[in-house]
Amino acid sequence: MRKTPEAPSGTDWRLLGCAYTKFLITRDQENQHLLERHPFDLSVSIGRLAFVVAEEIYFPRTFGVETHCSYRVVDDLRRSDPDFGVAWLQRVRYRRQGLGLTLHPIRRSRHVAADIARMLCSSWAHQHQAGESLVMVCDIVPAMLSDLCTMLCHSSEYPTDS
Template sequence: MPEATSVGTDWRLLGCDYVRAFITNDKANQRLMEAHPIELSVSIGRLAFTVTEQVFFPMVFGVETHCSYRAVEYLRRRDPEFAAAWVHRIRYRRQGLGLTMRPISRSRYVSAEIARMLCRSWAHRHDADEPSVLVCDIVPAILEDLCSGLCHPCEHPTDP
């Protein structure tokens, strides 16, 4: 974790590692990352916000991040499920800014939500009602793809 707070590290990648450890039940790595609860909570919040914006909303609801405010507001009023997901998005944003209480329990809860969002997005993409594979099998693979696409050599990392 000290390396994570150094300059040049994207905090969302730490969130990916934590979610991977959480899903695969890797208690040693999970406890190691939980030794720094505030930094962990911020990284999980930033990852959850990114997953919501870049994966979950486009796949499940067909809403892109550059969609107009009117389209989003219309969907929020028509679809209660989207409205609830939008409220969660706001919570993830607040967590990514470091504005949460009980950071370890919140990090665990949001890690499970990230896994659910990724599984639901996968099921929606593959036209499956229920994923036929285990969460611990599919989420690490999706996280690997997501992490490889998070940081590009030309972009600056997120600030701590």
């Protein structure tokens, strides 16, 4: 089994996932291919980012399920809502990919980056009560990814004693 790469101190792998997703959505193929030079590191980054997006953004906004919800609530929703069941299984796949357990890392990274964009669009549409067909991926996702990068940067900084 491949050892999961660890980021150099101070680096958050999810930021690499944000950059790759943005390049994929905006069709910046030069930078996209540059990041694909290290396929396993990219795959881990995208998996970790997808897991965070699913847990922190997609499930709370789309299904009303918080990350610290009881298993009983999640299981009841999984049984009653087929869309939630499918999304929950995808979440498990993202977690496995974030641990470095994936075949065909470039193809999987592209697929998961598209899933991230879809989850962000769906979350935005639910939050703003807009029809999902009215939301253009290229319009809203880069802005949401920038906000997510800002949030990740601030959450990973060490507190100061000021």
